[in-house]
Amino acid sequence: MPIPWASVLSGRRGKAENAVPAGPVAARAIGPAPEAPAGGETPEGTAVGAGMPAHGKDTAPVLVVNDLVKRFGDKVAVDHISFEVKPGETFGLLGPNGAGKTTTLAIIAGLLRPDGGDVWVGGHSLRTSRAQAQRLLGVVPQEVALYPDLTALQNMRYFATLRGLRGRERDVQIEEALELVGLREHARERVDRFSGGMKRRLNIAVGLLGRPRLLLLDEPTVGIDPQSRRHILDAVKELAAAGMTVLYTSHYMEEVEYLCRRVAIMDHGRVIAQGSLEQVRRLAGEAVVLRVRVSGIETPPEWSRLARETGCPLEVTDGELVIVLPDGPRQAPAVLNLLTAHGIPLDGLRLEAPNLETVFLSLTGRALRDGEVSTCGPS
Ligand SMILES: Nc1ncnc2c1ncn2[C@@H]1O[C@H](COP(=O)(O)OP(=O)(O)OP(=O)(O)O)[C@@H](O)[C@H]1O
Numbered sequence: 312m313p314i315p316w317a318s319v320l321s322g323r324r325g326k327a328e329n330a331v332p333a334g335p336v337a338a339r340a341i342g343p344a345p346e347a348p349a350g351g352e353t354p355e356g357t358a359v360g361a362g363m364p365a366h367g368k369d370t371a372p373v374l375v376v377n378d379l380v381k382r383f384g385d386k387v388a389v390d391h392i393s394f395e396v397k398p399g400e401t402f403g404l405l406g407p408n409g410a411g412k413t414t415t416l417a418i419i420a421g422l423l424r425p426d427g428g429d430v431w432v433g434g435h436s437l438r439t440s441r442a443q444a445q446r447l448l449g450v451v452p453q454e455v456a457l458y459p460d461l462t463a464l465q466n467m468r469y470f471a472t473l474r475g476l477r478g479r480e481r482d483v484q485i486e487e488a489l490e491l492v493g494l495r496e497h498a499r500e501r502v503d504r505f506s507g508g509m510k511r512r513l514n515i516a517v518g519l520l521g522r523p524r525l526l527l528l529d530e531p532t533v534g535i536d537p538q539s540r541r542h543i544l545d546a547v548k549e550l551a552a553a554g555m556t557v558l559y560t561s562h563y564m565e566e567v568e569y570l571c572r573r574v575a576i577m578d579h580g581r582v583i584a585q586g587s588l589e590q591v592r593r594l595a596g597e598a599v600v601l602r603v604r605v606s607g608i609e610t611p612p613e614w615s616r617l618a619r620e621t622g623c624p625l626e627v628t629d630g631e632l633v634i635v636l637p638d639g640p641r642q643a644p645a646v647l648n649l650l651t652a653h654g655i656p657l658d659g660l661r662l663e664a665p666n667l668e669t670v671f672l673s674l675t676g677r678a679l680r681d682g683e684v685s686t687c688g689p690s
């Protein structure tokens with residue numbers, strides 16, 4: 312039977328769960344989100360005094376990242392970034408390899424100390440109340456962190472105990488989390504027999520223990536099979552529908568477009584765009600995107616030369632040439648002439664409104680994903 316996450320997270324607990332004695336753990340575990348943080352500290356408390364923006368109680372952001380900086384030697388991995396995540400939203404942090412996403416998440420999780428700025432989780436400053444902030448978090452790291460020679464259930468029990476869960480509450484939460492990621496049937500199998508996708512799903516289940524107010528997901532779908540990816544996307548949607556606040560990191564723009572209404576795009580440690588999907592798409596201005604299939608071409612042109620000649624950012628991805636026309640459709644005739652001159656057949660050609668990937672391409676001249684040809688025309 313599916314676990315009623317919506318009722319669990321919103322505090323409308325079923326009969327069996329009501330039987331759980333209300334100890335400190337059980338009390339904290341009833342869903343994300345009493346708006347006033349645990350521990351007697353009000354959202355306005357020390358945090359506002361320490362510089363956190365003031366908000367009404369109901370709309371107080373679950374996460375505030377303010378002017379965050381992190382350096383590794385000379386490398387500035389996180390360069391004065393700021394964003395907020397509101398209660399119940401799935402916020403997308405999008406960026407290519409090395410953009411600084413994992414470093415940002417590690418700071419939010421309290422695993423790395425920033426060199427500047429601060430983070431508030433549920434009103435608790437990481438600088439002044441790290442333990443309280445961490446208690447509200449569930450962290451799903453980019454690298455799978457599980458014991459391979461234990462079963463899924465043994466892993467869950469181990470991490471649940473670390474999280475302070477005991478007895479029936481522990482078992483209920485383990486069952487819910489395994490159900491949500493579609494692994495309940497595999498609970499008694501050893502993790503080293505799992506596919507990569509199943510391990511990632513179990514990694515997520517571990518992050519859900521304790522029913523965190525804020526779930527940090529670091530690229531949870533990289534390199535996995537389509538079925539596991541589907542499970543993960545559905546699970547995040549279900550959690551979001553139940554009111555959990557999620558920070559979702561990815562370099563797959565289509566996932567972020569599917570899950571999130573607000574996003575921040577990072578590049579070289581900076582946030583280069585943020586806002587609602589609509590606002591971010593508008594940053595492409597009048598730009599439209601031209602797509603032409605190029606997989607069958609015997610002698611493809613030199614793409615960087617084509618970019619120079621057209622003056623447009625372009626990339627080749629999945630056998631398709633994607634060209635951003637910054638000035639809109641009126642640029643199309645000249646560009647199409649050039650494509651024809653380079654022997655590119657125009658059948659199946661499409662003109663589209665920009666998506667996040669093409670916004671990134673048009674802002675940076677580079678592709679979001681590694682291994683794809685991308686190049687920028689002269690500005
Ligand atoms: N411990 C470290 N020591 C030195 N440099 C680091 C360290 N951790 C990260 N970096 C560097 O900081 C930058 C940001 O790395 P980070 O892992 O945060 O990027 P990312 O956006 O998560 O990338 P990916 O998509 O590949 O996971 C990179 O240039 C990386 O090489």
Ligand SMILES: [Mg+2]
Nearest residue numbers: 412413414453
């Ligand atoms: Mg990363």
